[in-house]
Amino acid sequence: MTMPATETNQLLTPELLAQLERLELVSRKVFRGRIKGERRSKRKGQSVEFADFRSYVAGDDLRFVDWNTYARLDKLFLKMFLEEEDLHFYVLLDASLSMEFGSPTKLHHAKQLAAALSFIGLVRADRVKIETLGQPARRPGPIFRGRASVWRMLDYLDGIAAGETTSLATGVKNFCLRNSGKGIFVLISDLMEKTGYEAAMRYLVSQQLDVYVIHLLSAEEVEPDVKGDLKLVDCEDQDVAEITASAPLLHRYQQTLAAFTSGAREFCTRRGMNYLLATNQLPVEQLVSSYLRKRGLVR
Secondary structure, eight states, X not given: OOOOHHHHHHTOOHHHHHHHTTOOBOOSSOOOOSXXXXXXXEEEESSSEEEEEEEOOTTSOGGGBOHHHHHXXXXXXXXXXXXXXXXXXXXXXXXXGGGGOTTTTHHHHHHHHHHHHHHHHHHTTOEEEEEXXXXXXXXXXXXXXXXGGHHHHHHHHHTOOSOBOOOXXXXXXXXXXXXXOOEEEEEEXXXXXXXXXXXXXXXXXXXXXXXXXXXXXXXXXXXXXXXXXXXXXXXXXXOEEEEEEXXXXXXXXXXXXXXXXXXXXXXXXXXXXXXXXXXXXSOHHHXXXXXXXXXXXXX
């Protein structure tokens, strides 16, 4: 698939597109789609691929009775088939000011990942929906479907800018109120919320979704290269802290960060959600084709 250089250079490279073409999104659950798509469902339906037999029940469609079996056993059995159906794929992006940190910024890396996963869904005829935490409660994001929507999807992602002030919990709650369908849900965020991420994650537990939390940090946050006296200003609420970056302080920072990420991992895992820690230096192609493949999101 050929794409204009301006769009390709920003989010998807031709090499990455070639890899993505061979992948598909995978759900661990069985979802009823509104229309048939390219995906084979575990749900028994009435397509052309035979799956199993079941006993006839009064009122069943006689067109699906296996008359050869009836002739042999004098019992009525219905043929069951694997049905094709579409998949709902949701991406919720954190576009707060803290996501503007790093080189490349965490938000740009998040948009690249969202573009890659959405592209996989679009070429497999899945229903793709991308929203941000700051999306107004009553104004849902656009729905994309099919290859023809790739350009519109990239334009939409390209237009997302950092600066939203909605809290993580409020953003996830509003998403759940707007979207009640089943499917795969991917949250891409740095989880940097002073009130914690727990309330936001609890909203997702009640939804009928395969949840993937991609905890995205910058390399500068993981391994800060700082020294001396510093004045730190919170980019979101302007809180100020004055510190002296010494070896003991950096060691405590590393311990705190490790506790934060391991806590988030355990919190998600205990509630049936998939957690993945990534940095802005991890290539998107590696993140998708290796890390997310191992966790069962793509194959």
